[in-house]
Amino acid sequence: MRAYGTSDADDGETLRPRRHLIKVENYSKAYDRVLAVDGLDFAVAPGQILGMLGRNGAGKTTTLRALAGILTPTRGGLRIAGHDLRVDPVSAKARLAYIPDEPQLFEALTVWEHLEFTAMTYGVKEFGAQAEALLRQFELTEKRDEVVQELSRGMRQKLAICCAYLHAPLAILFDEPLTGLDPRGIRTVKDSIRERAAAGAAVVISSHLLSLVEDLCTHLLIMECGERKFFGPIDEARVQFSGGAGLGSLEDVFFGATEGKPVERG
Amino acid sequence: MLGLAGLFLYAVLSRGAESSQPLASDMRGYAVLGLFLLWVIWLPAVAREGGLRFDRAEIDQLFPAPFHRRELMLYRIIQSTLGTALLSLVVFWVVLPVGGTAVAVYLGVLLGLSMFSLSFMLVGMLATSAAFALSRRARTALTIGVVSAFALGLYLAWSSATSVDGMLRWMATFGPVQLLSFPFRMVVETVLAERVFPDLLLWGGGLLCVDALLVIAIVAVDADYMERSLAAGERDFARLKQLRRQQSAFVIVGKVRGRWRPPPPPYLAGAGPIAWRQAVLAVRSELFWNAVAMVSTISIGFIVLARTGVMPTATAPGMIIFSLVLMLPTMLQADFRSDLGRIDVLKSLPVGTSAVVAGQLAVPVAVGVALWWVFAILLLVLGMMPPRMFWLACALALPVNLYLFAVENLFCLAFPFTITRGGVGQLHQQGRTAMVAIGKLLVGLLGVLLSAAVGGALWWFTGAPMLTVIVGAVVGMSLVAGLAVAGCEWAYDRLEPTRGE
Structure with a gap:
C-alpha cells in the first residue's frame, strides 16, 4: 500500500504527527429557513475511525458533503489536514477522498481511465503499480478495460473506493460504504478501511449499519436534528448511554443518545 | 407564466375578432413547406431519442404502482400537452402579427405544437420498436431507403428549378409533398383563420382530429413497444430504461465500442x-x-x-x-x-x-x-x-x-x-x-x-x-x-x- 503523505499532491510533504486531520468547528448549514446542521464540532486524528450515526435527516450527509467541499457552510470552519476549506479549498481537497453512497462515475470512461483521470487530477505521477494493486485488491482487474456503465452496483462502489484511495488521502469520508457489496466485497472494504487508518489516515464513516460502526470505528458522533448528541471514543459512549458498566450494544447507545436516556436492560 | 397568460388575454380582448393582413397564398405555401421540412429535419434526432420519456422517479414510483400502462401513457401525454400550452403562450406572440384572430392564432399554435410533439413521440416509439424487432441489415436497408427517398426528392426539386425560390415552389406543388404536408397546412390555415366558421372550425377541428389520432396511435403502439423491448432481453431493456430516464441526451446509451481517446493534456x-x-x-x-x-x-x-x-x-x-x-x-x-x-x-x-x-x-x-x-x-x-x-x-x-x-x-x-x-x-x-x-x-x-x-x-x-x-x-x-x-x-x-x- 502506498505510504501516506507521499502523494504528488502533497508536494513531498510527509505525514507529521498532527493533532487532527479533520476538524469541524461550530459548523452550521441552512437551506433557506431550514437549519440542517447547527453548531457542530468534532475532530478526527490520524488513525482514528469516526462513525457518524443519526436518524434520517440528522445532518450526516450534509456534514460529509460540506467536508468534501460540495456544500458551502452557512457558518463555522472546516479543516482538512490543517487547510481551511473556505480559504484554501484546493489544498484541502487534494488531501481528501469522499465516497458517496451512490458513486457518480463517468459513463464513457473505462475502469482504468477512471483511475487515470483521478491520478491526473490529483497529480499522482507514477500511478500504474498502485492502480494495479488496488484493482487486484478489489477484484476489478478483469474489468479494467470495461466502460463503467457495464458494471454492477457493487463494482461501481468498489471502483469509487479505488479512485478514492489512489492518491493516498489523509482524510477519507465514506457515506454508507457497503451499499451494493457482496459479503466478500464487504470484507475487502472493511479490511481496507482498517489498513488506511492503521497507515495514518483519518476516516469518517456515515452509516445506518450499527454493526459496521461497532466493528470498525474507534470514535462515535451521534447526531439528532442537526445537533451533536455525543462525540467521543466508542467505549465512553457505552458508559454514558448504555448503563454504568459500559457493556451495552451500539444499538443501546444509539437509542440512549437519541431518545435522551440510558436504555434499561433486563 | 401568469404574465404571459395576462398578455394573452389582453391580446384577445383588445384585438377581438380583428385580424392582420391576410398572408399571400404563395407565402402560405412556403409556411406549410417550412413546417414540413422542419419536421423532417428534426425527425432523425427524435427517432434516436426513443419516443416517450419517463424520469427516474416516475419509473421507480409509478411503474410498480397499480396503474395500467395506458394510464401512464395518458399521464405523460397530458403532462406534455400542458407544457405545450405554456410554450404556446410564448410562440403566440411571435405568430400574432401575421396570424388571424388572437384565438385562432393560439389554438393553431397549441394544436400545431401538440402535433409536432405527439408525432415525434410516435416516431420515436416506432423507431425503438424497429430497433429491437428488425435485424441490423433490415435497419440499414430501411435507413438507406428513407435517405434515398429524401435524396431523390431533393434531386427532382433541384433538376426542375434553377433557384431556391423555384425549388420551393416546385416542392410546394409536388403531389407527394402536398399529401404528406397536409397536416401542416391545417396548422397554417388554423393560425390564419379570420372567421370562427367555417375557417377555424374546419381547419382547427381537422387538426384536433389529427392530434387525437396520434394519441390513439401512441397508445396502440405502446403495448408492442414494451413487449418487443422485454422480449429483446434484460440487457436491452435496461438500455431502454436508461434511454428513457437519461438526464442528458449526450450520455452514451449503447455499448461503447471505440476505445480511441485523445492524449492526456498538460495539467x-x-x-x-x-x-x-x-x-x-x-x-x-x-x-x-x-x-x-x-x-x-x-x-x-x-x-x-x-x-x-x-x-x-x-x-x-x-x-x-x-x-x-x-x-x-x-x-x-x-x-x-x-x-x-x-x-x-x-x-x-x-x-x-x-x-x-x-x-x-x-x-x-x-x-x-x-x-x-x-x-x-x-x-x-x-x-x-x-x-x-x-x-x-x-x-x-x-x-x-x-x-x-x-x-x-x-x-x-x-x-x-x-x-x-x-x-x-x-x-x-x-x-x-x-x-x-x-x-x-x-x-x-x-x-x-x-x-x-x-x-x-x-x-x-x-x-x-x-x-x-x-x-x-x-x-x-x-x-x-x-x-x-x-x-x-x-x-x-x-x-x-x-x-x-
Missing part, C-alpha cells in the same frame, strides 16, 4: 484533466459525431447550392454562420450539460472553479472554433468570402463560440432542475428553451452594442475603418464572452445539489 491548474475527460466522452458519443456531421453537411449543402447558382453566393457565409451559431451550441453537450448528475464529483476535486469551468467548456468551444475556421478557409479558397471577412470570421471564432457555449452552460447551471427530459422536466424543458433563447438574445445584443461602441470609439479616434471593425467586434465579443464565463463560474459556485440527510 493547467486542473483544467487539462477535466477537458480530457470531456474529450473522451465526446469522441465516444455517437451524438457528438452526429452533431458535427449534421452541421457540416448543412454548411456544405449551402456552399454547393451557392456554387451551382441555386442560391446567391453572398448568402452562403451568412447561412453557414447561422447553422454554426444556432445549431452547434445546442447539439454539442460535452460540458456541464452532460455532467449535471456528477456535480458532486466535480466539486470534490482539488481543482479551482475557474479551472473546472475552463475544462468543461474547452472541448465544445474548440470544436466550434475548428468548424468555424474550416468553413472560413473553405469559403475563402472557393472565393465566396472576401479576405477581410475571412480575417474577421477567424478573429471572432473564439469569442463567439466561448460566448455561445458559456451562455448555454450558464442557464444550465442556474436552472439545474430542468435537466430531466420528459416527466416534470417536460414543462421545465420547454420553459428553459424559451429562457435560453431570450437570454442568448439579450447577451447577444449586449455584445453587438459593446462591439459597436468599441468600434465606433476606435473609428472616431484612429479613422481606420476595417481595423476598427475587426478590433471592435473582437473586443466587444470577448468582453461579453468573459462576462458569460464569469456567470458560469458564479452559477457553478452557487450550485448546491441539496441531496442527502
